[in-house]
Amino acid sequence: MTFPAEILVDARGHRCPTPTLRLQRALRSAARVHQDFRGKGHGGASLNDSPRRDVDPPKLSRSMIMASRPTWQGHLRLSLVTCPVALYTATNARGDVHFNMLHKTTHNRIRMIPTDPETGPVERADIVKGYEVEKGRYVVVTQDEINSVKLESTRTIDIERFVDLDDIDRLYWNDPYFMAPDGKIAAEAFAVIREAMAHQDRIAIGRVVLHQRERLMALEPRDKGMLAYTLRTHDEVKDPADVFDQIPAVKADAKMIDIAEKIIAQLEGPFDATDFNDRYEDALKDLIRQKEKGSGRTVSVDEPQDTSTSDLMEQLRRSLGAKGPVERRSGGSRTAAPKSARRKAASAARKRA
Numbered sequence: 515m516t517f518p519a520e521i522l523v524d525a526r527g528h529r530c531p532t533p534t535l536r537l538q539r540a541l542r543s544a545a546r547v548h549q550d551f552r553g554k555g556h557g558g559a560s561l562n563d564s565p566r567r568d569v570d571p572p573k574l575s576r577s578m579i580m581a582s583r584p585t586w587q588g589h590l591r592l593s594l595v596t597c598p599v600a601l602y603t604a605t606n607a608r609g610d611v612h613f614n615m616l617h618k619t620t621h622n623r624i625r626m627i628p629t630d631p632e633t634g635p636v637e638r639a640d641i642v643k644g645y646e647v648e649k650g651r652y653v654v655v656t657q658d659e660i661n662s663v664k665l666e667s668t669r670t671i672d673i674e675r676f677v678d679l680d681d682i683d684r685l686y687w688n689d690p691y692f693m694a695p696d697g698k699i700a701a702e703a704f705a706v707i708r709e710a711m712a713h714q715d716r717i718a719i720g721r722v723v724l725h726q727r728e729r730l731m732a733l734e735p736r737d738k739g740m741l742a743y744t745l746r747t748h749d750e751v752k753d754p755a756d757v758f759d760q761i762p763a764v765k766a767d768a769k770m771i772d773i774a775e776k777i778i779a780q781l782e783g784p785f786d787a788t789d790f791n792d793r794y795e796d797a798l799k800d801l802i803r804q805k806e807k808g809s810g811r812t813v814s815v816d817e818p819q820d821t822s823t824s825d826l827m828e829q830l831r832r833s834l835g836a837k838g839p840v841e842r843r844s845g846g847s848r849t850a851a852p853k854s855a856r857r858k859a860a861s862a863a864r865k866r867a
Contacts, residue, residue: 596670601692674720687743731745
């Protein structure tokens, strides 16, 4: 790995390295560490095994920096390469309908006043945190004591492993965040890490302390930044067998499966999130608007009827003719079937042959 020399001279004429040169030195040091590790009989590739790729640092726009307040600020570290980064929440709840609790007669908003069952109302300054070790017995912990519990992941996301995307079960994916370099000086090191991950098509796994918990985090390149997902721990995910093992073993009718597959083919299409709005929330907002005008209204929804076993075939046939192209035989000709249906038919024909 070779880099052009970049040297600055300070006011006294002393030579000092630029941020780019410091990054290059860190990459060389990391490459030597991994090369030594590999040379001692360990597997894995070093940075020197990959052809050189020049990466231009992205230009950070003011709109990106000022878009929202970061949820977390710290450092991203890959071996000996470290850069300041910030996490921003990737979702928002601004459209959610929230209700306040009011007195039913005065319509005054209810105040939640902390109350001791023995002494009455309590000032906020007199409230402490406690962990219940058994019924009615607590261990009291002050905020200073909580703050004293510091892990390296409190301020640094240390990349520990790179995995394939398919290796992570969707049960473990949790909240998404946007990760961006925190300041222009961090842009180049961030770009090097991001582009290396993109070239290798890998997901980085690290840890970070968020909201008083250390959380596992998956990082993947996305545009000029990274998408960071918190991952649930193994203890947080229930065993699917606890539910699925209770499902009785049923052999489905082959003709019904064939009709159901055709219905699925009719409903195939690309996913566009804008096509799926929250209809319940829309109905609530409409109700609020009507109430605000003084008219009010009553909303009623019919409960769906469960399909009985005796009606299943009939309901499948009716569903198949409800919408979309249907494969029909008439006078030796037929309409074009969906692509997926044609693929399945061709596959079945090959098997029969």
